[in-house]
Amino acid sequence: MSPxxxxxxxxxALEEPYKVEVTTTGETITDAExxxxxxxxxxxxxxxxxxxxQDIALLExxxxxxxxxxxxxxxxxxxxxxxxxxxxxxxxxxxxxxEAERLHSHLLWxxxxxxxxxxxxxxxxxxxxREQVMDVLEGISGNRVNYAMNRPGGVNRDITDPASILDAVxxxxxxxxxxxxxxxxxxxxxxxxxxxxxxLTREDAIAYGAVGPMARASGLATDIRKSAPYLVYDxxxxxxxxxxxxxxxxxxxxxxxxxxxxxxxxEQAIDMMPAGPIAGGLFLAVPAGEAAxxxxxxxxxxxxxxxxxxTDMPARVRVRTPTFANMPTVRVxxxxxGLSDLGLIQASIDPCYSCNDR
Amino acid sequence: xxxxKSLMNTxxxxxxxxxxxxxxxxxxxxxxxxxxxxxxxxxxQLGIRLEAxxxxxxxxxxxxxxxxxxxxxxxxxxxxxxxxxxxxxxGSCPATCNVFAGSPTVVGPLDRILPxxxxxxxxxxxxxxxxxxxxxxxxxxxxxxxxxxxxxxQTSGEGGR
Numbered sequence: 001m002s003p004x005x006x007x008x009x010x011x012x013a014l015e016e017p018y019k020v021e022v023t024t025t026g027e028t029i030t031d032a033e034x035x036x037x038x039x040x041x042x043x044x045x046x047x048x049x050x051x052x053x054q055d056i057a058l059l060e061x062x063x064x065x066x067x068x069x070x071x072x073x074x075x076x077x078x079x080x081x082x083x084x085x086x087x088x089x090x091x092x093x094x095x096x097x098x099e100a101e102r103l104h105s106h107l108l109w110x111x112x113x114x115x116x117x118x119x120x121x122x123x124x125x126x127x128x129x130r131e132q133v134m135d136v137l138e139g140i141s142g143n144r145v146n147y148a149m150n151r152p153g154g155v156n157r158d159i160t161d162p163a164s165i166l167d168a169v170x171x172x173x174x175x176x177x178x179x180x181x182x183x184x185x186x187x188x189x190x191x192x193x194x195x196x197x198x199x200l201t202r203e204d205a206i207a208y209g210a211v212g213p214m215a216r217a218s219g220l221a222t223d224i225r226k227s228a229p230y231l232v233y234d235x236x237x238x239x240x241x242x243x244x245x246x247x248x249x250x251x252x253x254x255x256x257x258x259x260x261x262x263x264x265x266x267e268q269a270i271d272m273m274p275a276g277p278i279a280g281g282l283f284l285a286v287p288a289g290e291a292a293x294x295x296x297x298x299x300x301x302x303x304x305x306x307x308x309x310x311t312d313m314p315a316r317v318r319v320r321t322p323t324f325a326n327m328p329t330v331r332v333x334x335x336x337x338g339l340s341d342l343g344l345i346q347a348s349i350d351p352c353y354s355c356n357d358r
Numbered sequence: 359x360x361x362x363k364s365l366m367n368t369x370x371x372x373x374x375x376x377x378x379x380x381x382x383x384x385x386x387x388x389x390x391x392x393x394x395x396x397x398x399x400x401x402x403q404l405g406i407r408l409e410a411x412x413x414x415x416x417x418x419x420x421x422x423x424x425x426x427x428x429x430x431x432x433x434x435x436x437x438x439x440x441x442x443x444x445x446x447x448x449g450s451c452p453a454t455c456n457v458f459a460g461s462p463t464v465v466g467p468l469d470r471i472l473p474x475x476x477x478x479x480x481x482x483x484x485x486x487x488x489x490x491x492x493x494x495x496x497x498x499x500x501x502x503x504x505x506x507x508x509x510x511x512q513t514s515g516e517g518g519r
Contacts, residue, residue: 009431010379010412017380017428038427039382042461049460058457064386064482108389111396127396134393145386145482354384 002030005339009038018353020330020346024339032334032342034327039357047317052078052152052286055314060146062319063355065108068101069297070319071150076230077306078152080291084280090154091231092273096165097140097149098231098295099262099269103172104133105298106255106262109350110180113252116344117193122183129175136168154279162270173263181256194249198333198345201246208332211325212300213258214349216242217250224296236268248348255350285310297322299350321355370416370442371500373405376492377415377439381432382464383422386482387449391419399485406492412438417495423451423458424466436472444495444505447474448488450481473508 008019017038023031043062047055059070072094079086111126134144141147141157149155159165184190200210205218215222223240225233241257243250288310294303300322307316326349333345380388394401395408409415412435424432436445445468450456452468468474475498478491497503 009428010435017382017431038425038431039380039422040425040427040463041382041423041458042463043458046458046461054457061384061386061457061481064384064389067384067386124397127393128398131393131396131398144484145390352385354382 007342008035018351020342022334022339022342027338027340029334029337029339029342032331034330036327036353037357039354041358043358044317044319048314051312052314055317056151057148059317059319060148062358063321063352064145065105065352066101066297066299066355067146068097068149069295069302071148072098073293073295073302073304073319074306074317075150075152076293076295077291077304078286080293081289081306081308082152082283082286084153084283086154087277087280088232088274089158089276090278092269093140093155093157093159093278094150095231095233095236095269096159096266096273097137097147097155099265100133100136100140102262102298103259103266104130104137105350106259107133109255109347110184110252113248113344113347114190116347117190119187119189122180125179129172129180132168132172136165139164151279153281153283154277156279158278159270159273162273166267166270169263169266173260176256176259176263180259181253184252184256190252191249193341193344194252195247197248197341198337198348199245199247200329200333202244204329204332205246208329209325210300210329211322212296212298212350213251213254214300214326214329216240217254218246219244222301224294224301228294230295232269232272235272236265238265248344251348285312286314299323299352299355300325319358321352321358323349323352323356327351327356367500371496371502373407374416374444374492374496374499375407375409375414376417376419377409377412377435378419378421379428379432379435381420381422381428381452381466381468382425382458383449383451387421387451390482390485391421391448391488394485394488399489401489401492404489404493406489406496412436413440415439415443416499417444417446417492418472419446419448419492420452420468420472421448422466423455423461423464424468424471426463426465429465429471432471442499444475444498445472446476446478446491446495448478448491449483450479453477453479456481469508475505 009017019035021033060067062070107130111123114122202219238261286308290307303320305318309315
């Protein structure tokens, strides 16, 4: 009988609690079973029992990495039902914050991946670069995490110092292009650990419904910002990096190139940002109705469905996050790989279990 | 013997090792804790390091409102940390359950399950506050500061404390 090795829920290499049971033959993984739900806090249940204003604070805490995405989704759903107009400046500020969040999320992931590879120096480089993004976000919103930027009909805070944001973004793009990408793509350690590891074929990516950088590293050019532009993404010029290898290395490259694209987007958005109000007036109530919204979060497509019944609380809030779509691919990627690569393979989907479990 | 004891207290004061348990946190506090290890804050220069095994740790840092599913594992992990140990509640969630209060899947706040010695408030707390909280935990560990009084209904872990 092949030994079954349980990992988790409190596992040294993982930030979040989840459990994997791998069946092995020697060092090779023959099967993997993933248990999730350790972070299940009943957020959808709570959202139906809180008012719209309270829900913004609640949904911000679905995930501490992409917190802005969740308030953005919720506010856009309210705006769609209540037919609220968002001022142009607010749309640009939303794009800038969303892209800054993508920057910090991708740099965080790059750091964690380097740590798992055993490349401590690059981990520190990624995190010190990430601190500059945190400074930008703190400068805009006053907080490092949970920015509380969105409200139905606009944003809460204006961007008053665009020059400092431009400076920081240019530094980040510069260091990423001149240091991070060359090291990550040419270093022998990174190549040895990542090339050909955890391959997700294009067919499997379609079959399992992979989203975001996972799908883009497997040759699928999917990006909601391009295919169904929201906010002002249709006015901005940017590329969607796609690789066809489908291994961990391809995911590193896709995310690194996305860092550069996000820097480009922020620079353009700051240049194009018009003057004007940042939020509409107060609105009295959300009428009965329903809305489905999807946007491209750092990890891929997020879908929100909201139903309102005319009271001060939503009747239903459904949150579907990218990790939920990407999680099943871990099994197919892990089978046939060495046990020591399991941590890296799992991390390569950029898992966020608090998003996944809610 | 007393020399050994004073040496151990110095080690506890100067080099406390942390075990981090995520009991249903949103990642905010966890990432800020990792940020403490990185160049700008660099908590390792104070001898503090994040340890992978609870059996090697002195301080257990808990984030999150304690969900039903993590509660049992959390008690197990607490039992595996050798005595003396200090529990740090990281963020608002383990202190009060924060926005998750009232959820049927949350069994927190943390002081219902473990005896909490240090609270670091904030959603999430800033890295400076986290470092201050850990420094306070190290002082409690070394006996420089009194331990707060706990109620008796909490688990005592493996072999009590």
